[in-house]
Amino acid sequence: MTETATVFDVVGGEAFFVELVNEFYDRVSADPVLTAIYPEDLTESRRTTAGFLAQYWGGPPHYSNERGHPRLRMRHAPFRITPQARDHWLKHMLEALQISLASRTAPPEVAQMMSDYFDAGSTAMINTHSPTDGPR
Numbered sequence: 308m309t310e311t312a313t314v315f316d317v318v319g320g321e322a323f324f325v326e327l328v329n330e331f332y333d334r335v336s337a338d339p340v341l342t343a344i345y346p347e348d349l350t351e352s353r354r355t356t357a358g359f360l361a362q363y364w365g366g367p368p369h370y371s372n373e374r375g376h377p378r379l380r381m382r383h384a385p386f387r388i389t390p391q392a393r394d395h396w397l398k399h400m401l402e403a404l405q406i407s408l409a410s411r412t413a414p415p416e417v418a419q420m421m422s423d424y425f426d427a428g429s430t431a432m433i434n435t436h437s438p439t440d441g442p443r
């Protein structure tokens with residue numbers, strides 16, 4: 308990796324992020340803990356998440372051009388994200404990451420950086436510790 312190459316470039320650009328989120332949302336749609344939180348139709352989720360991640364890791368700012376500042380914690384506030392939901396989310400994302408990186412030649416530091424980001428990012432989205440409805 309040269310000093311100027313972004314993670315986006317190193318993993319293979321847009322196609323990598325599309326594959327990553329498709330692997331991820333295929334797992335989400337089969338997990339009742341997460342289908343309880345996500346919309347039934349995940350088409351938009353796949354699109355916005357791929358766009359956000361591509362931008363975050365150095366790709367073109369399509370997400371912000373369309374949606375404005377990410378403000379991810381605020382955008383997650385309407386959904387009840389418990390520590391259990393976060394753990395399911397992270398497990399699926401790390402599996403998706405491993406599968407998507409397997410066919411590519413990215414150095415191991417890239418896998419580590421992305422794993423660390425998803426770990427910390429998913430923890431930051433936890434907004435309730437109560438497993439049922441009621442005050443947070």
Ligand code: HEM
Binds near residue numbers: 397
């Ligand atoms: C690093 C961690 C995470 C990232 C980068 C991320 C990214 C995103 C993005 C970009 C969106 C679309 C926002 C928009 O409307 O523009 C979104 C929506 C959403 N996220 Fe996350 N998210 C993360 C963690 C989580 C976790 C831990 C959960 C639940 C366990 C979760 C559940 C949802 C739900 C339910 C939506 C709304 C449906 C949708 O618009 O797709 N997210 N997330």
